[in-house]
Structure formats: structure tokens, C-alpha cells
Amino acid sequence: MKSFRHTNPGHMTGREMSRRRFFRQSGAAALSTMLLTSCDNLLDKIIPSKKDKRDKTLAFFGDSLTIGTGGSRPMGAWVGDVFTERPVFSDGINGQVALSIAIRQGGVPLTLSVAGGKFNGAKPVVVTKINNEFLSTPLNGNVYSRTGTLAGVRCTITRKFVPDLGDHYTVEPLAQSDTAASTETPVDVEIPDDSVFELDDAVKMRTATQILWYGRNDIGQGKPQEGILSAIKSSVDYIAEPRRYLVLGVLPAITESKGSAGYAKLTAFNDELALLYRDTYVPMTPPTESEMSDIGFTPTASDLEDIQKGIFPSRMRPANKSDEIHLNDSGYRIIANRVAQKIRDLKY
Numbered sequence: 001m002k003s004f005r006h007t008n009p010g011h012m013t014g015r016e017m018s019r020r021r022f023f024r025q026s027g028a029a030a031l032s033t034m035l036l037t038s039c040d041n042l043l044d045k046i047i048p049s050k051k052d053k054r055d056k057t058l059a060f061f062g063d064s065l066t067i068g069t070g071g072s073r074p075m076g077a078w079v080g081d082v083f084t085e086r087p088v089f090s091d092g093i094n095g096q097v098a099l100s101i102a103i104r105q106g107g108v109p110l111t112l113s114v115a116g117g118k119f120n121g122a123k124p125v126v127v128t129k130i131n132n133e134f135l136s137t138p139l140n141g142n143v144y145s146r147t148g149t150l151a152g153v154r155c156t157i158t159r160k161f162v163p164d165l166g167d168h169y170t171v172e173p174l175a176q177s178d179t180a181a182s183t184e185t186p187v188d189v190e191i192p193d194d195s196v197f198e199l200d201d202a203v204k205m206r207t208a209t210q211i212l213w214y215g216r217n218d219i220g221q222g223k224p225q226e227g228i229l230s231a232i233k234s235s236v237d238y239i240a241e242p243r244r245y246l247v248l249g250v251l252p253a254i255t256e257s258k259g260s261a262g263y264a265k266l267t268a269f270n271d272e273l274a275l276l277y278r279d280t281y282v283p284m285t286p287p288t289e290s291e292m293s294d295i296g297f298t299p300t301a302s303d304l305e306d307i308q309k310g311i312f313p314s315r316m317r318p319a320n321k322s323d324e325i326h327l328n329d330s331g332y333r334i335i336a337n338r339v340a341q342k343i344r345d346l347k348y
Contacts, residue, residue, distance in 0.1 A: 054244075055207035058343075059089040061105040061235070062213035064139075065251060066092030070318035070326030076211070078329075078336030083343070089205060095139040097223060098214040098231035103134040104146070105212070106202025107235035110134060112150075112157075112171070113193040119153060119173055127157070127169035129193070135159035136167045147174065148199040151191045171197075202238075209244040209348045210235070211339055215269075216250050216325065225269050229276075244348045246339060247277040249284040253324045254317060257309035267310075282342055286312055287334045295333045 060066050060076040067090065068074040080088040091104055102108040113129040135144035141161030148157065154174045162168045171191075212235055215228040232247055239245055249270040256262035274281045286307040292299055303313035316331035317323065327335070342348075 055209075056086045057089055057205065057208035058083065058086055058211065059205040059208035060091065060211045060213070061101055062092045062211075062248075063096045063101065063217055064092060064094040064326065065216060066090060066213050067094070068332055069094060070320075070323055071329045071332045073329075075213075075332050075336055075339075078333050079211070079339050079343075082336070082340040089201070089208065091201060092213075093135065093137050093144065095137040095217055097218045097221065098228040099132055100134045100136070101212075101214050102231035102235045103132050104199065104202065105210070105235045105238065106199060106206065107233075107238040108132070108231065110148075110197045110199060111194045112169075112197055113195070114171055114191050117193070118188060118190045119151075119155075119171075122173060122175070124158070124170035124172040125191075127171060130169055131194075133159070133167055133169070135169075146199050146201065148197050148202075150197045151189055151195055153189055157197060206238065206240040209246075209343065210239055211246045211248065212236070213248040219250055219266060219269070220253075220325070225272075228269075229272075232273075244346070246280050246282050246342055247273060248282045248335070248339075249273055251284045251325070251327070252311050254306075254311055254314065255324050257306075257311050263310060279346060280342070282335070282338050284335075286310060287316070291334050291337065294337060295330060297330050 058076060058079060060074070060079075066075055068077070074090040074092070076088045076090040080086065093100070093104075099108060103110050109131075111131045112127050114125040115128050116125065119125060135146065135157075136159055141163075143158065143160050145156050145158040148155065150157075150171060156172050156174060158170050158172070160168045160170075212232060214232055214235075215225075218225070218228050228250075236243065236245055236247070250266055250273075252263060252266050256266055270284060274283065287297075289299075297316075299307070299313065300315065303315055306313035312327060312331050312334075316327055316334070318326055318328050
């Protein structure tokens with residue numbers, strides 16, 4: 001009787017491979033693998049593999065909180081400390097409401113009319129009608145300007161505050177920087193009423209990761225919350241696909257603690273933002289123990305009382321006690337760390 005040969009799955013049956021043949025074929029396979037790997041490495045050098053070509057810019061749009069009022073630097077600078085290889089763009093103006101911010105961001109178009117209905121050579125022309133005084137603020141008389149395109153002409157729009165008269169807007173064509181181009185500034189270019197002024201920064205930042213911090217001044221001025229929601233939605237819709245953005249909640253003032261009408265109103269609004277924007281929402285809840293530890297902040301008994309009240313503690317606020325809204329560097333670092341973590345989590 002012939003003996004049965006035990007066969008394992010995957011092993012050769014019938015004619016078995018000799019040791020010499022096995023090693024010869026194994027060696028050929030190994031050599032083939034090495035050659036293929038070498039070719040792959042060579043191809044990577046000749047034809048680089050697909051890399052992340054997304055815009056690395058972190059763009060911050062908002063009001064005085066965005067520019068870090070009460071602290072030593074803009075809030076975006078703190079986030080930039082975490083992502084040192086990424087450019088940071090920050091555009092905030094004190095005291096502004098959500099609609100004005102959304103116009104600077106590009107989500108809401110800026111429209112205007114000018115005296116005479118056309119450019120006047122190289123001279124500034126007075127803006128007689130504008131859909132929103134997007135560079136204005138009741139808190140200062142600073143000169144603000146932005147560049148863009150109006151009626152096909154590259155130009156600058158400027159806001160100046162004139163005592164006893166109020167805000168004054170002008171539009172001025174930009175001088176030609178290309179020597180090969182005509183050196184004559186347009187003289188007879190018409191500017192139809194309610195023409196769109198396309199802002200350079202808004203267009204450029206469409207592909208950036210955007211951090212939107214709207215609504216604090218709307219809430220403070222008692223404006224309808226629908227206006228904040230509409231401004232945020234317009235801004236999010238304006239961002240280029242695939243959209244990368246974060247929506248920050250409205251920061252409670254030091255007087256808007258638990259039990260107050262302000263706290264109830266603000267909490268309800270922030271809850272709505274959280275529901276609408278889910279993973280892209282950054283809360284304005286008081287700092288946790290671990291968050292404070294991360295920045296080397298040791299809370300006092302008074303700080304812990306403030307936290308229990310649902311607000312950022314006094315020692316995370318400006319030294320100027322009349323400022324009930326803003327944060328100091330410690331407070332901004334807490335928010336910045338939350339933003340940075342979201343950027344990581346969402347792989348922005």
C-alpha cells in the first residue's frame with residue numbers, strides 16, 4: 001500500500017521544488033523587488049508623488065477679538081505659533097458687526113456708487129452710496145483702506161473719519177506698476193450705480209482655511225441674531241471648495257454669567273451655532289483644568305468661582321477692569337489652542 005503524503009494548503013503538490021530551484025527563484029524575486037523599489041524611488045525624483053497642494057494660509061476674520069484687543073498680539077498669531085510653517089492672515093476691526101465682517105471676508109458683496117458716475121483721472125472720487133460702511137467703527141477715527149477692482153479698474157477704497165461730518169469714503173485708481181503697460185490712469189471709465197467692488201483680500205483668501213469669529217458686537221448692540229447667522233452662512237458659502245473653516249462661538253462678557261438674561265441669550269445662540277456647524281464649531285465655554293495646565297495657568301479660588309459661573313476668569317481678562325468683553329494673552333491662548341486642535345482634528 002502506498003503511503004499518503006500530507007499536503008498543507010498553499011504548498012506545492014505533485015512535483016516538489018528542489019532547494020536549489022527554490023533559492024534561485026527566491027533570489028530572483030528579491031532582486032526584482034529591489035529593482036522595482038529602486039525604479040519607484042527614481043520615478044519619485046523624476047515625477048514627484050502627489051502632495052498636499054492645498055492653500056496653507058490660516059485666515060482670521062472678525063472684530064476686536066480677532067485682532068487680540070486686551071492682549072499683546074492678534075489671536076491668529078497664537079495659532080501661528082503652533083503651525084509655524086503656515087502663513088497667517090488676520091483681518092479684524094474693533095466694534096464691527098457681523099455684516100461688515102462678512103463684506104471684508106467676501107461672503108457679502110460690496111456695492112457702491114460714486115460722484116459723477118466715473119473715475120476722475122488719478123484723483124480720488126467720492127463714494128456717494130455704499131451698501132455697508134465695512135471699514136467703519138464707532139470706536140475710532142482710524143484711516144482704513146483696502147485694494148480691489150471696481151468697474152474693471154484696480155483701485156483703493158479708503159475710509160476716513162471727518163469730525164462733525166462722520167465717515168468719508170473715496171475710491172482711487174492704483175498707479176500702474178507694469179512699465180510695459182499704459183502709464184495713463186483711466187479717465188473716462190464709467191462706474192455704474194451700485195457697482196460691485198471686488199476686494200483683493202477676499203478673493204485671495206477663498207482657498208485658505210478660514211477662522212470666523214462673528215457676532216460679539218451684534219449681541220452687545222441688541223441686533224437680531226438672524227443677521228449674525230446670515231453673515232456667517234454667506235461667508236462659509238463664499239469659501240472655495242473643499243471648504244475648510246471654523247466658526248467660533250460668541251464669547252460671554254464677564255457680566256454675562258449663569259443666571260443672567262445675557263447668559264441665557266448667549267448660551268441659546270451658541271447652542272444654535274453648535275448645532276448648525278457641528279465639528280467646525282469652536283465653543284466659548286470656560287477653560288478646563290487641562291487647558292489651563294497646558295498654558296501654565298494656575299487658577300485661584302476666585303478664578304474657579306468665575307469658571308463655575310460659566311465665564312472666563314477675571315485673570316484671563318485685561319488689566320483694565322472697564323473692559324468686560326476681551327481677553328488677555330492667557331485667555332487668547334486658550335482659544336488659540338482650541339482652534340489649533342480643531343485644525344488638526346479636521347486635517348485642515
